[in-house]
């Protein structure tokens with residue numbers, strides 16, 4: 448496995464710890480070797496020391512032992528090269544050894560601008576044969592046009608069956624549980640539609656800022672970094688029809704139909720139904736944190752959004768008229784990713800209070816993995832007063848004997864085993880960009896600075912008004 452971007456945040460914080468866990472549980476092929484690549488001048492020993500520091504910090508103390516680390520580190524090497532330079536790939540081919548027939552995975556943990564050049568350079572150097580796979584990290588491109596250009600460039604070198612477009616949210620246990628909840632339980636399907644559902648909320652709130660990733664993030668913003676991929680994938684899983692089989696083509700066929708059914712937002716809708724924000728200084732967990740424009744490598748007059756909230760509809764038979772509210776942001780009050788399915792109230796009111804507390808299904812993805820259903824029950828004692836109570840399923844305690852896998856563990860193993868079910872197909876990526884692009888254009892055209900919100904808050908006021916104007920509120 449060759450990891451381009453081997454010194455980057457993603458590799459050090461997520462990929463290597465995930466590979467370490469898989470190694471520790473003996474799930475990796477015995478002869479798998481990992482070659483990290485980046486420009487930083489390091490030798491393999493220097494890289495292993497860097498990798499050890501990060502894995503030690505990321506892996507739970509009880510799971511990190513010197514013996515396991517040494518056997519894992521024996522798989523690891525480093526090769527310094529500039530992946531933008533074609534000639535460097537000749538050197539790489541030499542390093543790998545001519546005629547080597549090993550199966551290879553190229554993991555592109557780099558900015559998307561490098562995807563097309565890396566694929567082309569691999570081909571020129573004779574490194575892109577039939578026994579290779581390529582993994583592309585999101586966001587794939589910066590706009591619809593650049594995404595299409597990447598797809599075309601990758602397609603010239605690799606067959607679609609060799610391409611794994613990763614969205615790590617699909618590797619999260621609770622996200623896969625969403626499919627189990629919907630399609631393995633008969634209970635929800637009859638009411639999973641506009642006739643019974645008032646609206647859906649999908650929130651991915653982070654307390655982290657952009658850390659050392661200002662250079663990348665300031666070019667991307669919350670829309671490209673999170674909404675175009677992670678939140679739209681969650682929306683697909685909530686809204687899709689039942690696939691005929693649980694396999695890559697059937698699941699992805701259903702997801703792409705949802706993306707194609709998203710009601711376009713353009714012109715005045717962009718103004719009225721979307722909110723962009725950017726954090727100013729504030730406090731999170733008692734710590735003072737700086738404003739976005741003080742982060743490293745961020746332009747001090749940046750108008751990049753670190754928060755986005757919007758309303759969208761899925762224009763099809765099942766969901767006509769049901770608003771889906773999506774929001775994501777950095778430096779918010781709490782880390783919490785969740786999906787809220789708000790049901791409609793009962794049609795005929797027998798009891799006071801029944802209308803204000805219609806049933807609500809909460810699917811919490813993180814930090815806890817929980818599914819809870821809010822029901823109304825009678826308050827003990829005289830009279831018929833009702834109160835909301837929760838039917839609560841905590842997935843960590845329900846499966847307490849199994850270690851919870853990190854998303855990247857599952858996905859890396861799927862790449863190694865060649866299972867693309869939890870990866871995005873090219874038409875999904877394209878459909879997502881087709882919907883997102885007019886919003887980005889709209890923001891640019893009606894040039895409006897992102898609304899400021901203090902770090903540690905719940906986002907800009909306008910995001911709350913978006914729902915309040917329709918008599919609804921975000922679930923806190």
Ligand SMILES: NC(=O)C1=CN([C@@H]2O[C@H](COP(=O)(O)OP(=O)(O)OC[C@H]3O[C@@H](n4cnc5c(N)ncnc54)[C@H](OP(=O)(O)O)[C@@H]3O)[C@@H](O)[C@H]2O)C=CC1
Nearest residue numbers: 452453454455456457485486487529530531556557584585
């Ligand atoms: N960080 C995260 O949590 C997540 C990131 N991603 C995605 O992963 C990708 C990488 O993100 P992240 O790790 O945060 O970014 P970083 O900026 O931290 O890392 C970029 C990596 O690319 C290398 N690189 C840059 N230019 C070249 C070049 N010309 N030749 C060779 N290597 C190069 C850098 O090393 P050097 O400068 O030494 O060359 C570094 O290793 C992005 O597309 C991001 O969206 C996806 C999900 C989560």
Ligand SMILES: O=C1O[C@H](COP(=O)(O)O)[C@@H](O)[C@H](O)[C@H]1O
Nearest residue numbers: 615651653655672673677784813
């Ligand atoms: O893809 C990304 O995801 C992380 C959030 O991932 P999570 O698993 O911690 O929820 C986000 O911080 C990062 O900006 C983005 O690139």
